Amino acid sequence: MSAGWLAIAGLGPGDEALVTCEVTAALAQATDVIGYIPYVARVAAREGLTLHPTDNRVELDRAAHALELAAQGSRVVVVSSGDPGVFAMASAVFEAVEAGPAPWRDLDIRVLPGITAMLAASARAGAPLGHDFCAINLSDNLKPWALIEKRLRLAAEADFAMAFYNPRSKARPEGFARVLDVLREACGEDRPILFARAVTTPEEALTITTLGKATSEMADMRTMVIVGSSQTRIIDRVGPPILYTPRSA
Protein backbone atom coordinates (compact mmCIF):
# COMPACT_ATOMS: atom_id res chain seq x y z
CA MET A 1 0.00 0.00 0.00
CA SER A 2 1.08 3.54 -0.70
CA ALA A 3 1.63 5.99 2.14
CA GLY A 4 0.07 8.78 0.12
CA TRP A 5 -2.58 11.05 1.50
CA LEU A 6 -4.80 13.90 0.45
CA ALA A 7 -5.59 16.92 2.62
CA ILE A 8 -8.17 19.47 1.47
CA ALA A 9 -7.07 22.60 3.29
CA GLY A 10 -8.58 26.03 3.91
CA LEU A 11 -6.22 29.01 3.67
CA GLY A 12 -8.71 31.43 5.21
CA PRO A 13 -9.79 34.75 3.71
CA GLY A 14 -6.34 36.14 2.88
CA ASP A 15 -4.41 37.26 5.98
CA GLU A 16 -1.70 34.71 6.79
CA ALA A 17 -2.40 35.22 10.52
CA LEU A 18 -5.75 33.48 9.92
CA VAL A 19 -4.21 30.22 8.62
CA THR A 20 -4.40 27.46 11.23
CA CYS A 21 -1.30 25.61 12.43
CA GLU A 22 -2.91 22.38 11.21
CA VAL A 23 -2.91 23.68 7.63
CA THR A 24 0.64 25.06 7.91
CA ALA A 25 1.83 21.64 9.13
CA ALA A 26 0.11 19.81 6.26
CA LEU A 27 1.70 22.15 3.71
CA ALA A 28 5.12 21.54 5.30
CA GLN A 29 4.72 17.77 4.77
CA ALA A 30 3.26 17.93 1.26
CA THR A 31 4.93 16.78 -1.93
CA ASP A 32 2.25 18.38 -4.13
CA VAL A 33 -0.04 21.40 -3.77
CA ILE A 34 -2.99 21.71 -6.13
CA GLY A 35 -5.53 24.50 -6.53
CA TYR A 36 -6.79 27.59 -8.28
CA ILE A 37 -3.88 29.86 -9.33
CA PRO A 38 -4.25 32.66 -6.71
CA TYR A 39 -4.53 30.16 -3.84
CA VAL A 40 -1.50 28.12 -4.90
CA ALA A 41 0.37 31.44 -5.19
CA ARG A 42 -0.04 31.81 -1.41
CA VAL A 43 2.11 28.68 -0.81
CA ALA A 44 5.88 29.23 -0.69
CA ALA A 45 7.96 27.19 -3.13
CA ARG A 46 10.54 24.83 -1.62
CA GLU A 47 12.64 21.85 -2.62
CA GLY A 48 10.61 18.63 -2.80
CA LEU A 49 7.33 20.45 -3.33
CA THR A 50 5.59 20.60 -6.71
CA LEU A 51 3.02 23.35 -7.16
CA HIS A 52 0.11 22.65 -9.54
CA PRO A 53 -1.78 25.91 -10.14
CA THR A 54 -4.88 25.42 -12.29
CA ASP A 55 -7.54 27.66 -13.76
CA ASN A 56 -10.93 28.26 -12.20
CA ARG A 57 -13.98 26.10 -13.05
CA VAL A 58 -12.00 22.88 -13.45
CA GLU A 59 -12.77 21.61 -9.96
CA LEU A 60 -13.49 18.01 -10.93
CA ASP A 61 -10.35 17.66 -13.08
CA ARG A 62 -8.32 19.15 -10.25
CA ALA A 63 -9.89 16.79 -7.73
CA ALA A 64 -9.21 13.73 -9.92
CA HIS A 65 -5.60 14.82 -10.43
CA ALA A 66 -5.13 15.17 -6.66
CA LEU A 67 -6.66 11.73 -6.02
CA GLU A 68 -4.44 10.12 -8.67
CA LEU A 69 -1.32 11.60 -7.12
CA ALA A 70 -2.33 10.48 -3.61
CA ALA A 71 -3.10 6.98 -4.93
CA GLN A 72 0.44 6.89 -6.33
CA GLY A 73 1.90 7.65 -2.89
CA SER A 74 2.18 11.44 -2.99
CA ARG A 75 1.32 13.68 -0.04
CA VAL A 76 -1.13 16.06 -1.64
CA VAL A 77 -2.72 19.26 -0.34
CA VAL A 78 -5.62 20.73 -2.30
CA VAL A 79 -5.86 24.37 -1.26
CA SER A 80 -9.06 26.43 -1.10
CA SER A 81 -9.51 29.93 0.17
CA GLY A 82 -11.69 30.21 3.24
CA ASP A 83 -12.96 26.82 4.42
CA PRO A 84 -12.78 23.93 1.95
CA GLY A 85 -16.16 22.63 3.15
CA VAL A 86 -18.10 25.84 2.31
CA PHE A 87 -18.67 26.31 -1.44
CA ALA A 88 -15.14 25.11 -2.11
CA MET A 89 -13.05 22.06 -3.03
CA ALA A 90 -14.11 19.44 -0.46
CA SER A 91 -17.41 18.61 -2.18
CA ALA A 92 -15.69 18.49 -5.57
CA VAL A 93 -13.15 15.99 -4.25
CA PHE A 94 -15.86 13.76 -2.78
CA GLU A 95 -17.85 13.92 -6.04
CA ALA A 96 -14.69 12.69 -7.79
CA VAL A 97 -14.19 9.96 -5.17
CA GLU A 98 -17.73 8.70 -5.64
CA ALA A 99 -17.49 8.70 -9.44
CA GLY A 100 -13.91 7.38 -9.57
CA PRO A 101 -12.14 4.02 -9.25
CA ALA A 102 -13.03 2.00 -6.13
CA PRO A 103 -9.56 2.25 -4.49
CA TRP A 104 -9.93 6.04 -4.21
CA ARG A 105 -12.56 5.50 -1.51
CA ASP A 106 -10.02 4.04 0.86
CA LEU A 107 -7.40 6.74 0.48
CA ASP A 108 -6.40 8.75 3.54
CA ILE A 109 -8.44 11.92 2.88
CA ARG A 110 -8.76 14.68 5.45
CA VAL A 111 -10.53 18.03 5.34
CA LEU A 112 -8.67 20.77 7.24
CA PRO A 113 -11.06 23.60 8.10
CA GLY A 114 -10.27 27.28 7.64
CA ILE A 115 -11.85 30.66 8.35
CA THR A 116 -14.61 30.98 5.78
CA ALA A 117 -15.34 34.33 4.14
CA MET A 118 -18.70 34.93 5.82
CA LEU A 119 -17.21 34.58 9.30
CA ALA A 120 -14.24 36.80 8.48
CA ALA A 121 -16.61 39.42 7.04
CA SER A 122 -18.94 39.09 10.01
CA ALA A 123 -16.03 39.58 12.43
CA ARG A 124 -14.88 42.75 10.66
CA ALA A 125 -18.36 44.29 10.79
CA GLY A 126 -19.34 43.13 14.30
CA ALA A 127 -21.51 40.02 14.59
CA PRO A 128 -24.30 40.04 11.98
CA LEU A 129 -24.35 36.22 11.99
CA GLY A 130 -24.65 36.11 15.78
CA HIS A 131 -27.95 34.26 15.68
CA ASP A 132 -29.70 31.84 13.29
CA PHE A 133 -28.52 32.34 9.71
CA CYS A 134 -28.14 30.71 6.32
CA ALA A 135 -25.41 30.64 3.69
CA ILE A 136 -26.38 30.65 0.01
CA ASN A 137 -24.17 30.40 -3.06
CA LEU A 138 -25.67 32.84 -5.58
CA SER A 139 -23.82 31.36 -8.53
CA ASP A 140 -26.32 29.82 -10.93
CA ASN A 141 -23.64 27.81 -12.72
CA LEU A 142 -24.68 24.68 -10.86
CA LYS A 143 -28.30 25.31 -9.91
CA PRO A 144 -31.31 27.00 -11.51
CA TRP A 145 -32.28 30.58 -10.68
CA ALA A 146 -35.72 29.38 -9.54
CA LEU A 147 -34.12 27.42 -6.70
CA ILE A 148 -32.06 30.45 -5.63
CA GLU A 149 -35.18 32.63 -5.56
CA LYS A 150 -37.14 30.00 -3.63
CA ARG A 151 -34.40 29.81 -0.98
CA LEU A 152 -34.21 33.59 -0.69
CA ARG A 153 -37.95 33.86 -0.05
CA LEU A 154 -38.01 31.01 2.48
CA ALA A 155 -34.92 32.34 4.27
CA ALA A 156 -36.61 35.75 4.56
CA GLU A 157 -39.78 34.12 5.89
CA ALA A 158 -37.68 32.20 8.45
CA ASP A 159 -36.09 35.54 9.41
CA PHE A 160 -32.56 34.18 9.03
CA ALA A 161 -29.63 36.51 8.64
CA MET A 162 -28.22 35.56 5.22
CA ALA A 163 -24.67 35.27 3.93
CA PHE A 164 -24.20 35.26 0.16
CA TYR A 165 -21.19 33.79 -1.61
CA ASN A 166 -20.38 34.56 -5.25
CA PRO A 167 -22.90 37.39 -5.54
CA ARG A 168 -21.86 38.73 -8.90
CA SER A 169 -19.76 37.76 -11.88
CA LYS A 170 -19.06 39.30 -15.27
CA ALA A 171 -20.88 36.36 -16.86
CA ARG A 172 -24.18 37.12 -15.06
CA PRO A 173 -24.20 40.71 -13.77
CA GLU A 174 -28.01 40.85 -13.81
CA GLY A 175 -28.47 38.00 -11.29
CA PHE A 176 -27.50 39.96 -8.22
CA ALA A 177 -29.82 42.85 -9.14
CA ARG A 178 -32.68 40.32 -9.14
CA VAL A 179 -31.51 39.00 -5.76
CA LEU A 180 -31.69 42.53 -4.33
CA ASP A 181 -35.20 42.99 -5.79
CA VAL A 182 -36.42 39.76 -4.16
CA LEU A 183 -34.84 40.72 -0.83
CA ARG A 184 -36.33 44.24 -0.87
CA GLU A 185 -39.75 42.75 -1.48
CA ALA A 186 -39.35 40.08 1.22
CA CYS A 187 -37.42 42.02 3.89
CA GLY A 188 -38.26 45.69 3.26
CA GLU A 189 -36.12 48.67 2.27
CA ASP A 190 -34.73 49.32 5.75
CA ARG A 191 -33.05 45.94 6.31
CA PRO A 192 -29.27 46.32 6.89
CA ILE A 193 -26.89 44.87 4.31
CA LEU A 194 -23.12 44.51 4.47
CA PHE A 195 -20.81 44.47 1.47
CA ALA A 196 -17.44 43.16 2.59
CA ARG A 197 -14.81 43.15 -0.17
CA ALA A 198 -11.47 41.33 0.02
CA VAL A 199 -11.72 40.99 3.77
CA THR A 200 -8.40 40.84 5.72
CA THR A 201 -6.39 41.81 2.60
CA PRO A 202 -4.87 45.24 1.82
CA GLU A 203 -7.84 45.87 -0.52
CA GLU A 204 -10.43 45.34 2.23
CA ALA A 205 -13.47 47.62 1.96
CA LEU A 206 -16.62 47.40 4.08
CA THR A 207 -19.92 49.13 3.36
CA ILE A 208 -22.92 48.91 5.66
CA THR A 209 -26.15 50.26 4.17
CA THR A 210 -29.81 49.25 3.72
CA LEU A 211 -31.49 47.16 1.05
CA GLY A 212 -33.23 50.34 -0.15
CA LYS A 213 -29.88 51.98 -0.88
CA ALA A 214 -28.02 48.88 -2.07
CA THR A 215 -27.13 48.50 -5.74
CA SER A 216 -25.73 45.48 -7.54
CA GLU A 217 -22.56 47.43 -8.43
CA MET A 218 -21.62 47.34 -4.74
CA ALA A 219 -20.62 43.66 -5.12
CA ASP A 220 -18.08 41.87 -7.27
CA MET A 221 -16.66 38.34 -7.12
CA ARG A 222 -14.39 39.30 -4.21
CA THR A 223 -17.34 40.57 -2.15
CA MET A 224 -19.14 38.73 0.61
CA VAL A 225 -22.69 40.03 1.12
CA ILE A 226 -24.52 39.66 4.44
CA VAL A 227 -28.15 40.70 4.98
CA GLY A 228 -29.39 40.99 8.54
CA SER A 229 -32.46 39.42 10.10
CA SER A 230 -35.34 41.63 11.25
CA GLN A 231 -33.51 41.95 14.60
CA THR A 232 -30.09 42.95 13.27
CA ARG A 233 -28.92 46.31 14.62
CA ILE A 234 -26.44 49.04 13.70
CA ILE A 235 -24.50 50.81 16.46
CA ASP A 236 -23.28 54.22 15.33
CA ARG A 237 -19.95 55.40 16.72
CA VAL A 238 -16.95 57.58 15.89
CA GLY A 239 -15.37 54.85 13.77
CA PRO A 240 -17.14 52.52 11.32
CA PRO A 241 -20.55 51.40 12.63
CA ILE A 242 -21.02 48.00 14.29
CA LEU A 243 -23.48 45.58 12.68
CA TYR A 244 -24.73 42.79 14.93
CA THR A 245 -27.59 40.41 15.56
CA PRO A 246 -28.65 39.92 19.20
CA ARG A 247 -28.56 36.45 20.74
CA SER A 248 -32.34 36.31 21.05
CA ALA A 249 -33.17 37.08 17.43
Place this chain on the structure above:
Amino acid sequence: MSAGWLAIAGLGPGDEALVTCEVTAALAQATDVIGYIPYVARVAAREGLTLHPTDNRVELDRAAHALELAAQGSRVVVVSSGDPGVFAMASAVFEAVEAGPAPWRDLDIRVLPGITAMLAASARAGAPLGHDFCAINLSDNLKPWALIEKRLRLAAEADFAMAFYNPRSKARPEGFARVLDVLREACGEDRPILFARAVTTPEEALTITTLGKATSEMADMRTMVIVGSSQTRIIDRVGPPILYTPRSA
Protein backbone atom coordinates in the same frame (compact mmCIF):
# COMPACT_ATOMS: atom_id res chain seq x y z
CA MET B 1 -7.29 58.52 26.36
CA SER B 2 -6.64 54.96 27.44
CA ALA B 3 -4.78 52.55 25.19
CA GLY B 4 -7.02 49.71 26.26
CA TRP B 5 -8.65 47.39 23.79
CA LEU B 6 -11.03 44.46 23.69
CA ALA B 7 -10.61 41.44 21.42
CA ILE B 8 -13.36 38.83 21.24
CA ALA B 9 -11.46 35.74 20.17
CA GLY B 10 -12.40 32.28 18.93
CA LEU B 11 -10.37 29.36 20.27
CA GLY B 12 -11.79 26.88 17.75
CA PRO B 13 -13.35 23.52 18.60
CA GLY B 14 -10.66 22.22 20.96
CA ASP B 15 -7.49 21.18 19.14
CA GLU B 16 -4.77 23.80 19.69
CA ALA B 17 -3.63 23.30 16.07
CA LEU B 18 -6.91 24.94 15.00
CA VAL B 19 -6.25 28.22 16.85
CA THR B 20 -5.25 31.00 14.45
CA CYS B 21 -2.00 32.95 14.84
CA GLU B 22 -4.08 36.12 15.14
CA VAL B 23 -5.72 34.78 18.31
CA THR B 24 -2.44 33.51 19.73
CA ALA B 25 -0.89 36.96 19.20
CA ALA B 26 -3.80 38.73 20.90
CA LEU B 27 -3.54 36.42 23.91
CA ALA B 28 0.20 37.12 24.13
CA GLN B 29 -0.50 40.88 24.39
CA ALA B 30 -3.43 40.64 26.80
CA THR B 31 -3.48 41.83 30.40
CA ASP B 32 -6.84 40.14 31.08
CA VAL B 33 -8.62 37.07 29.69
CA ILE B 34 -12.32 36.66 30.39
CA GLY B 35 -14.68 33.81 29.57
CA TYR B 36 -16.53 30.68 30.53
CA ILE B 37 -14.43 28.48 32.84
CA PRO B 38 -13.44 25.69 30.39
CA TYR B 39 -12.41 28.19 27.71
CA VAL B 40 -10.27 30.31 30.05
CA ALA B 41 -8.67 27.03 31.20
CA ARG B 42 -7.25 26.69 27.67
CA VAL B 43 -5.15 29.86 28.14
CA ALA B 44 -1.74 29.41 29.81
CA ALA B 45 -1.12 31.49 32.92
CA ARG B 46 1.81 33.92 32.78
CA GLU B 47 3.11 36.94 34.66
CA GLY B 48 1.16 40.09 33.85
CA LEU B 49 -1.94 38.20 32.78
CA THR B 50 -5.06 38.00 34.93
CA LEU B 51 -7.46 35.17 34.15
CA HIS B 52 -11.17 35.78 34.87
CA PRO B 53 -13.04 32.48 34.55
CA THR B 54 -16.81 32.88 34.96
CA ASP B 55 -19.77 30.57 35.03
CA ASN B 56 -22.03 29.90 32.06
CA ARG B 57 -25.16 31.99 31.36
CA VAL B 58 -23.68 35.24 32.62
CA GLU B 59 -22.75 36.50 29.18
CA LEU B 60 -23.94 40.08 29.66
CA ASP B 61 -22.19 40.49 33.03
CA ARG B 62 -19.02 39.06 31.52
CA ALA B 63 -19.29 41.41 28.54
CA ALA B 64 -19.80 44.46 30.77
CA HIS B 65 -16.81 43.47 32.91
CA ALA B 66 -14.63 43.14 29.81
CA LEU B 67 -15.76 46.54 28.51
CA GLU B 68 -15.09 48.20 31.89
CA LEU B 69 -11.57 46.80 31.99
CA ALA B 70 -10.85 47.92 28.42
CA ALA B 71 -12.23 51.40 29.20
CA GLN B 72 -9.77 51.55 32.10
CA GLY B 73 -6.85 50.85 29.76
CA SER B 74 -6.54 47.07 30.00
CA ARG B 75 -5.86 44.85 27.01
CA VAL B 76 -8.71 42.39 27.28
CA VAL B 77 -9.42 39.17 25.40
CA VAL B 78 -12.86 37.61 25.77
CA VAL B 79 -12.50 33.97 24.76
CA SER B 80 -15.18 31.82 23.12
CA SER B 81 -14.89 28.31 21.82
CA GLY B 82 -15.38 28.01 18.08
CA ASP B 83 -16.03 31.36 16.42
CA PRO B 84 -17.10 34.25 18.67
CA GLY B 85 -19.55 35.46 16.02
CA VAL B 86 -21.56 32.22 15.86
CA PHE B 87 -23.83 31.70 18.90
CA ALA B 88 -21.06 32.99 21.16
CA MET B 89 -19.73 36.07 22.93
CA ALA B 90 -19.52 38.68 20.13
CA SER B 91 -23.26 39.43 20.10
CA ALA B 92 -23.34 39.57 23.91
CA VAL B 93 -20.54 42.15 23.91
CA PHE B 94 -22.31 44.31 21.33
CA GLU B 95 -25.57 44.07 23.28
CA ALA B 96 -23.66 45.38 26.30
CA VAL B 97 -22.05 48.13 24.22
CA GLU B 98 -25.42 49.30 22.95
CA ALA B 99 -26.99 49.29 26.43
CA GLY B 100 -23.93 50.68 28.21
CA PRO B 101 -22.31 54.10 28.74
CA ALA B 102 -21.67 56.11 25.56
CA PRO B 103 -17.83 55.96 25.74
CA TRP B 104 -17.93 52.17 25.34
CA ARG B 105 -19.01 52.65 21.71
CA ASP B 106 -15.70 54.21 20.81
CA LEU B 107 -13.48 51.57 22.40
CA ASP B 108 -11.11 49.59 20.19
CA ILE B 109 -13.14 46.37 19.83
CA ARG B 110 -12.14 43.63 17.42
CA VAL B 111 -13.67 40.23 16.70
CA LEU B 112 -11.06 37.55 15.90
CA PRO B 113 -12.68 34.66 14.04
CA GLY B 114 -12.12 31.00 14.84
CA ILE B 115 -13.09 27.58 13.50
CA THR B 116 -16.72 27.20 14.47
CA ALA B 117 -18.05 23.80 15.60
CA MET B 118 -20.22 23.13 12.55
CA LEU B 119 -17.28 23.54 10.17
CA ALA B 120 -14.99 21.39 12.31
CA ALA B 121 -17.69 18.70 12.48
CA SER B 122 -18.36 18.99 8.76
CA ALA B 123 -14.65 18.59 7.99
CA ARG B 124 -14.39 15.45 10.11
CA ALA B 125 -17.36 13.81 8.37
CA GLY B 126 -16.59 14.96 4.82
CA ALA B 127 -18.46 18.01 3.50
CA PRO B 128 -22.15 17.90 4.51
CA LEU B 129 -22.27 21.74 4.45
CA GLY B 130 -20.75 21.84 0.96
CA HIS B 131 -23.76 23.62 -0.51
CA ASP B 132 -26.50 25.99 0.75
CA PHE B 133 -27.12 25.49 4.46
CA CYS B 134 -28.41 27.10 7.63
CA ALA B 135 -27.25 27.22 11.24
CA ILE B 136 -29.83 27.17 14.02
CA ASN B 137 -29.33 27.46 17.77
CA LEU B 138 -31.76 24.98 19.32
CA SER B 139 -31.58 26.49 22.78
CA ASP B 140 -34.93 27.96 23.69
CA ASN B 141 -33.47 30.02 26.54
CA LEU B 142 -33.59 33.12 24.38
CA LYS B 143 -36.34 32.43 21.85
CA PRO B 144 -39.69 30.65 21.84
CA TRP B 145 -40.06 27.05 20.68
CA ALA B 146 -42.59 28.17 18.05
CA LEU B 147 -39.88 30.19 16.27
CA ILE B 148 -37.50 27.22 16.33
CA GLU B 149 -40.15 24.96 14.81
CA LYS B 150 -41.06 27.54 12.17
CA ARG B 151 -37.40 27.81 11.14
CA LEU B 152 -36.99 24.03 10.98
CA ARG B 153 -40.00 23.68 8.66
CA LEU B 154 -38.93 26.54 6.37
CA ALA B 155 -35.32 25.29 6.27
CA ALA B 156 -36.60 21.84 5.24
CA GLU B 157 -38.80 23.40 2.56
CA ALA B 158 -35.80 25.39 1.28
CA ASP B 159 -33.85 22.10 1.20
CA PHE B 160 -30.96 23.55 3.17
CA ALA B 161 -28.50 21.29 4.93
CA MET B 162 -28.89 22.26 8.59
CA ALA B 163 -26.37 22.63 11.40
CA PHE B 164 -27.72 22.63 14.94
CA TYR B 165 -25.95 24.16 17.92
CA ASN B 166 -26.93 23.40 21.53
CA PRO B 167 -29.22 20.49 20.61
CA ARG B 168 -29.84 19.18 24.08
CA SER B 169 -29.43 20.20 27.69
CA LYS B 170 -30.36 18.72 31.03
CA ALA B 171 -32.79 21.61 31.51
CA ARG B 172 -34.83 20.74 28.41
CA PRO B 173 -34.15 17.14 27.31
CA GLU B 174 -37.51 16.90 25.54
CA GLY B 175 -36.81 19.74 23.08
CA PHE B 176 -34.45 17.81 20.83
CA ALA B 177 -36.86 14.86 20.57
CA ARG B 178 -39.44 17.30 19.21
CA VAL B 179 -36.87 18.67 16.76
CA LEU B 180 -36.26 15.15 15.45
CA ASP B 181 -40.03 14.60 15.08
CA VAL B 182 -40.42 17.80 13.05
CA LEU B 183 -37.44 16.90 10.86
CA ARG B 184 -38.68 13.34 10.22
CA GLU B 185 -42.03 14.74 9.14
CA ALA B 186 -40.47 17.44 6.93
CA CYS B 187 -37.47 15.56 5.48
CA GLY B 188 -38.40 11.86 5.68
CA GLU B 189 -36.91 8.94 7.57
CA ASP B 190 -34.03 8.36 5.16
CA ARG B 191 -32.38 11.76 5.43
CA PRO B 192 -28.75 11.49 6.70
CA ILE B 193 -27.91 12.98 10.08
CA LEU B 194 -24.51 13.43 11.72
CA PHE B 195 -23.88 13.52 15.46
CA ALA B 196 -20.42 14.93 16.06
CA ARG B 197 -19.40 14.99 19.71
CA ALA B 198 -16.40 16.88 21.12
CA VAL B 199 -14.86 17.25 17.68
CA THR B 200 -11.03 17.48 17.53
CA THR B 201 -10.69 16.55 21.23
CA PRO B 202 -9.65 13.15 22.66
CA GLU B 203 -13.36 12.45 23.33
CA GLU B 204 -14.34 12.92 19.68
CA ALA B 205 -17.10 10.56 18.49
CA LEU B 206 -18.88 10.71 15.14
CA THR B 207 -22.09 8.90 14.23
CA ILE B 208 -23.67 9.04 10.78
CA THR B 209 -27.18 7.61 10.60
CA THR B 210 -30.64 8.53 9.27
CA LEU B 211 -33.44 10.56 10.80
CA GLY B 212 -35.45 7.33 11.08
CA LYS B 213 -32.81 5.78 13.31
CA ALA B 214 -31.81 8.92 15.23
CA THR B 215 -32.75 9.30 18.88
CA SER B 216 -32.44 12.33 21.10
CA GLU B 217 -30.01 10.47 23.40
CA MET B 218 -27.44 10.60 20.58
CA ALA B 219 -26.85 14.29 21.36
CA ASP B 220 -25.65 16.15 24.43
CA MET B 221 -24.42 19.71 24.95
CA ARG B 222 -21.03 18.83 23.46
CA THR B 223 -22.62 17.48 20.27
CA MET B 224 -22.96 19.28 16.96
CA VAL B 225 -25.81 17.91 14.84
CA ILE B 226 -25.89 18.25 11.05
CA VAL B 227 -28.81 17.12 8.88
CA GLY B 228 -28.22 16.80 5.15
CA SER B 229 -30.23 18.32 2.32
CA SER B 230 -32.18 16.03 -0.03
CA GLN B 231 -29.00 15.79 -2.13
CA THR B 232 -26.57 14.86 0.66
CA ARG B 233 -24.81 11.56 0.03
CA ILE B 234 -22.99 8.89 2.03
CA ILE B 235 -19.92 7.17 0.52
CA ASP B 236 -19.30 3.79 2.14
CA ARG B 237 -15.68 2.71 2.49
CA VAL B 238 -13.37 0.59 4.66
CA GLY B 239 -13.03 3.35 7.25
CA PRO B 240 -15.80 5.63 8.54
CA PRO B 241 -18.23 6.66 5.78
CA ILE B 242 -17.96 10.04 4.07
CA LEU B 243 -20.95 12.40 4.30
CA TYR B 244 -21.06 15.18 1.72
CA THR B 245 -23.36 17.49 -0.21
CA PRO B 246 -22.59 17.96 -3.90
CA ARG B 247 -21.85 21.45 -5.25
CA SER B 248 -25.06 21.50 -7.30
CA ALA B 249 -27.47 20.69 -4.48
